[in-house]
């Protein structure tokens with residue numbers, strides 16, 4: 001039977017954004033109550049500020065839900081400690097394939113990049129298939145998110161219904177909620193980190209990646225080791241079609257790692273004719289699991 005969804009007027013994001021905190025909270029409570037599935041919601045919890053807000057809003061609404069943390073295996077240790085200490089009720093979704101760095105090191109895929117982020121699908125976006133989800137996604141985070149997500153929408157991850165209660169909230173409004181309700185939050189925000197998530201994620205700027213790697217050098221070493229191992233394992237192994245793999249374009253594992261970090265130097269590449277293409281096309285071309 002098709003689920004009936006309830007949408008709240010107005011749908012103009014600015015009208016939500018411009019309303020005071022009590023009105024925004026009341027709106028979310030109504031949204032969650034109106035759409036509550038009999039089996040309860042699947043709430044995606046990362047330990048970041050947005051997820052602690054949606055979890056608290058779900059609790060205030062009195063709806064049934066279970067919160068899940070997708071363990072990427074490269075989350076900051078401080079975030080892991082925060083979740084364990086303040087949100088022990090959150091369930092953990094551990095990837096059966098093991099750690100992400102093991103996947104990077106051993107599978108023939110190229111390392112994840114800004115435009116080919118296979119790790120998100122495998123480590124961050126799974127869980128709760130067929131359930132109605134609650135996500136803490138916010139439109140302000142990127143134009144892609146603003147275009148894709150609404151308060152009630154079909155999840156682009158799996159086609160299930162997703163409720164995004166704070167999609168139109170600003171970052172300032174998220175902090176307003178956290179302070180008003182005196183919610184504990186991860187200590188990394190007080191160190192000036194604005195995002196809490198996978199350390200060294202290829203989607204972030206190199207400046208931010210540098211900062212994260214400086215803060216957690218063990219994770220820098222982990223990425224570097226995994227990418228070099230990836231090159232060592234696959235650079236001279238042809239794919240099923242008999243073609244040489246992406247890794248073969250690089251002179252060595254260090255060159256692949258430097259390219260992954262965003263350093264462009266033709267000296268990394270075997271054969272000058274390929275270098276131009278690598279600089280312009282490569283992020284995302286990946287030859288996949290071939």
Ligand code: SF4
Pocket residue numbers: 072112117118119120121123124197198200201202203
């Ligand atoms: S490293 Fe980045 S792209 Fe990969 S799972 Fe984490 S957030 Fe997604």
